[in-house]
Amino acid sequence: MMPNSQDRDRATVQQTGSIRQDEWSQLLVAVGTQRNRAAFERLFAHYAPQIKGFQIKQGGRSDSYEAGEELVQEVMFRVWTRAPGYDPSRASANTWIYTIMRNCRVDALRRQACRPGLDEGLAVEDVWDEALDEQPLVYLQQYREQSSISAALGELPEEQSQVIEKAFVEGKSHQEISSELGLPLGTVKSRVRLGLKKLQGALAGKKSQEVKR
Amino acid sequence: MIEHHPDQNLLLEYANGSLPWAQALAVSAHIQMCPRCTQHLRQLNELGGALLDQSTASEPASDSWSRLMARVDSSEAESAAPATAEPPVAPRKISDPMLSGAPPVIRKLLHTNPPLHWQRVSRGLRAARLVTGQASSEVAFHRISCGAKVAEHDHRGQEITVVLYGSFSDADGVYSVGDFLVRQPGQVHRPTATQDQECLCLSVVEAPVAVTGLLGRLINPFLGIRPA
Numbered sequence A: 001m002m003p004n005s006q007d008r009d010r011a012t013v014q015q016t017g018s019i020r021q022d023e024w025s026q027l028l029v030a031v032g033t034q035r036n037r038a039a040f041e042r043l044f045a046h047y048a049p050q051i052k053g054f055q056i057k058q059g060g061r062s063d064s065y066e067a068g069e070e071l072v073q074e075v076m077f078r079v080w081t082r083a084p085g086y087d088p089s090r091a092s093a094n095t096w097i098y099t100i101m102r103n104c105r106v107d108a109l110r111r112q113a114c115r116p117g118l119d120e121g122l123a124v125e126d127v128w129d130e131a132l133d134e135q136p137l138v139y140l141q142q143y144r145e146q147s148s149i150s151a152a153l154g155e156l157p158e159e160q161s162q163v164i165e166k167a168f169v170e171g172k173s174h175q176e177i178s179s180e181l182g183l184p185l186g187t188v189k190s191r192v193r194l195g196l197k198k199l200q201g202a203l204a205g206k207k208s209q210e211v212k213r
Numbered sequence B: 001m002i003e004h005h006p007d008q009n010l011l012l013e014y015a016n017g018s019l020p021w022a023q024a025l026a027v028s029a030h031i032q033m034c035p036r037c038t039q040h041l042r043q044l045n046e047l048g049g050a051l052l053d054q055s056t057a058s059e060p061a062s063d064s065w066s067r068l069m070a071r072v073d074s075s076e077a078e079s080a081a082p083a084t085a086e087p088p089v090a091p092r093k094i095s096d097p098m099l100s101g102a103p104p105v106i107r108k109l110l111h112t113n114p115p116l117h118w119q120r121v122s123r124g125l126r127a128a129r130l131v132t133g134q135a136s137s138e139v140a141f142h143r144i145s146c147g148a149k150v151a152e153h154d155h156r157g158q159e160i161t162v163v164l165y166g167s168f169s170d171a172d173g174v175y176s177v178g179d180f181l182v183r184q185p186g187q188v189h190r191p192t193a194t195q196d197q198e199c200l201c202l203s204v205v206e207a208p209v210a211v212t213g214l215l216g217r218l219i220n221p222f223l224g225i226r227p228a
């Protein structure tokens, strides 16, 4: 995590926010409703490097540069085609694009596995719902400033933030993290649970100051 | 009221996409019935979004944007062209009342499967295998007749059960629509359906590594069955 962005994040923690009003979400709405290419280009300039950085971090693979390029192409193409379904009251642009990226990864893994019956079967989007649209919004005030989540992440003990980052950034299972770090599976699982518990405050919208260590 | 949920670790592996397909299917079915886990999943997705936001940027190749827009343009030219594709086939009606109220992922799964073929497993228990395009787990519906007691059994691999209709009980509790259960191999149990109602569950059983080589083979999840 870059220290200056973390400082910026801490400074904005005090602000309240429930409906997404950030720049990226608004650009995404412009892409969805007006098919605005200038807005899409700005989104690309912001997200393409983030997505590629995410993929490259997946670690130690010689093909990660290529894979990063391919992932950028696939994710941003889907962002363009699916933007009309984006609802800023349900997810921030970051979160929405994260779920699209995750589904692209699942897709890629599934194509590698190449089992019979794959084509006629369920699509990734049937199993990993991008919009969670069919479900009622039960808690209205749920989308908080993502900066408060980042700030809370920065306050986690290293051993907890490490496993959570590996899980999301590298898309690894607990078992894979356990083999990579040479830790028992149970230890990885309990670090994840402890970390998530501490993040709960920020995730549920409380200010990071209230997050207990 | 749903009382049994996937734990935080399972939800995280679903949110980061690392959960195997069959297990993800079961988690998805539960989430579509459970507002609480929907909320947790949204939070985990937010966490993924926050981490994406703070990832170390890596510049894409110089032709990345033009490649992307070439693809966008050609896909839009394609969709603007007069449609030549055959009209969409109307999905088969789900006639089974036990399944018509099932969550979307299950209804979609039914539409992508051939008609269900129910097989008797033991007294009071029938199973219909589902094709999901993977072979590391067996995915099936289990149907327990009204009030039937299934023979005591255990599993060779971890079993996930999601109740889709009715309810059943075992020594540990009562499980009704939406409930999500994980049983480890060796955990012996003896489910009993409620007296007045049949019970239908989605069952996902991890196949032991040794037998997954045989693609498409029906691995009876009740192989560990004991005489009642």
Ligand SMILES: [Zn+2]
Pocket: B002, B004, B005, B006, B030, B031, B034, B036, B037, B038
């Ligand atoms: Zn739940």
